[in-house]
Amino acid sequence: MEGHPLSIIQEKDSEFFNIIEGALENALSEGSIPLKYKLLIAMALDADHGAVDGVKVLAMQAMAEGATKEEIMEAVRIANYIGGIGSVYTAANALRDIL
Numbered sequence: 321m322e323g324h325p326l327s328i329i330q331e332k333d334s335e336f337f338n339i340i341e342g343a344l345e346n347a348l349s350e351g352s353i354p355l356k357y358k359l360l361i362a363m364a365l366d367a368d369h370g371a372v373d374g375v376k377v378l379a380m381q382a383m384a385e386g387a388t389k390e391e392i393m394e395a396v397r398i399a400n401y402i403g404g405i406g407s408v409y410t411a412a413n414a415l416r417d418i419l
Contacts, residue, residue, distance in 0.1 A: 325373070356385040360395040367396060367411045368403030375414035389419050 324330065330337040348358050359382035366374035379392050392415070399407035 354385075356382055356387045356391075359385060360387060360391060363392070363411075364395045364399040364402070364407075367399040367407040367414070370406065370410050372410055372414045375411055376418060379415060380418060383418075392419065 326337060326340065329340070348355065348362070353361075359378050363375050363378035363382060366378060379387075382392065383389075396408060396411040396415075399411060
């Protein structure tokens with residue numbers, strides 16, 4: 321994955337891109353919940369939605385913020401509880417090269 325995953329949106333509709341980036345900033349800015357945990361929540365949601373690349377990027381970002389491999393795997397357990405075994409397969413595909 322090179323460059324921003326939404327670069328085509330940024331190029332073709334910068335106003336829409338800025339709205340998306342604003343929502344991202346709003347959701348993931350430091351607040352009552354530390355960023356590490358917000359990234360783990362987002363990773364579990366991406367696993368539930370089948371977004372392999374999203375799980376991989378978010379796991380790496382969470383680790384950069386101090387998340388342990390054990391915390392990542394606990395987030396996968398939560399994804400399994402909410403979304404089922406498909407979440408685990410998505411996470412396995414995403415995490416095989418980084419854990």
